[in-house]
Amino acid sequence: MARRRQRRRRNWNPITLLRRRLQRIDRQSASRDRSRWTKAADWSLLLSMPMALLLSLFLDANISRTSWENLADLRLGRDGRGAPLEATILRKDPNRSPWNFGSPLATVQLRQQTIEHGWPFPGWTTLPPLELLAVPLVDPSMTIDLAAPSADALLETLRSNTGVDLTDALGVLLVTLEADRQQAWVENLTRQETQTSRAWSATLATAVAIWFLLFLTSVLLIRTSQGLHFVAAGWRRRRVIGKLKAGRCPFCNYDLSGVRYPKKCSECGRKIWG
Ligand SMILES: [Zn+2]
Structure with missing residues (x-):
């Protein structure tokens, strides 16, 4: 072995x-x-x-990602009871500008919503119509998009609940913007078209x-x-x-x-x- x-x-x-x-x-x-x-x-x-x-x-x-851009701050009010509704465009910080109406009624924000689809690079972008968001001073919890079709019903609710009448606010705001030569915004608000761009x-x-x-x-x-x-x-x-x-x-x-x-x-x- x-x-x-x-x-x-x-x-x-x-x-x-x-x-x-x-x-x-x-x-x-x-x-x-x-x-x-x-x-x-x-x-x-x-x-x-x-x-x-x-x-x-x-x-x-x-x-998709949604972002908002604030384009302008406006205000709605009347000079007195029974006076016509008026609007002004604010040039400075809304928190620091005094109200120039005898009877202030609402703040309004002109906003552009942007929806970007795709990640990490947006393949297409949707721009819905501009928003005209009014917040009545009597009820700050309420936000009414004056340019949207739903505005009429909400304004009617506001009027019956609080007596504040903002029925012709959109027209007044459009006239104010037009006087300020913001033709593009006025057209956008009137047309209510959604723009889409493909990249x-x-x-x-x-x-x-x-x-x-x-x-x-x-x-x-x-x-x-x-x-x-x-x-x-x-x-x-x-x-x-x-x-x-x-x-x-x-x-x-x-x-x-x-x-x-x-x-x-x-x-x-x-x-x-x-
Ligand atoms: Zn073996």
């Missing part, structure tokens, strides 16, 4: 043989794997492009950004699994060598130390040498 082992080590060391053989397999599989992983990266570059385009169109349709370049920029992110993510995933694959292969190889060193079948752990070069395991029948 001792002699046999000695001879084996001197002439035909199975450990060295196996290690060489496994190294050769590993080299071969490493070159095969490398092309496989590279192929995966190539495919992910190709496939992430239509995905990015679809995703960018999806974001255009489903993500394909922004959609394209979004698609490119998403494409890059998708590709980067998939390459990271591919590289990670490649690394894990090699770690697992190395672990398997070390385990097989360890088993054979201990004279056991690497698959079923059967004691093979009595056999010189087991071609296959006498227990599980799996190939060990050759």
Whole structure:
């Protein structure tokens, strides 16, 4: 037994043989794997492009941001009871300007709402008609968009509840704005049209950004699994060598130390040498 082992080590060391053989397999599989992983990266570059385009169109349709811009502050009031309704445009901070009406009635804010669709770059932008938001002084919790079709009903409610009559406020405000040469605002308020503008370049920029992110993510995933694959292969190889060193079948752990070069395991029948 001792002699046999000695001879084996001197002439035909199975450990060295196996290690060489496994190294050769590993080299071969490493070159095969490398092309496989590279192929995966190539495919992910190709496939992430239509995905990015679809995703960018999806974001255009489903993500939107709304912002408001205050264009002007106005005030409504009368000089006295029974006097006609009047409006003024404020030039300074509304909180610091004194009221110049005998009978102040409401503050009015001219606002532009902007809805941007898409993320991170807005592929299209919607501009609804300007808002003319009146807040009556008698009831500051109430906000009436004088330019909207719902204004008449709300003004009627205000009149019946508080006696404040702002029925012709829109007309008075339009005349005041026109006198101030704000023709564009007047037209916008009269027409009540929603403007939409499409920016394909922004959609394209979004698609490119998403494409890059998708590709980067998939390459990271591919590289990670490649690394894990090699770690697992190395672990398997070390385990097989360890088993054979201990004279056991690497698959079923059967004691093979009595056999010189087991071609296959006498227990599980799996190939060990050759
Ligand atoms: Zn076995």
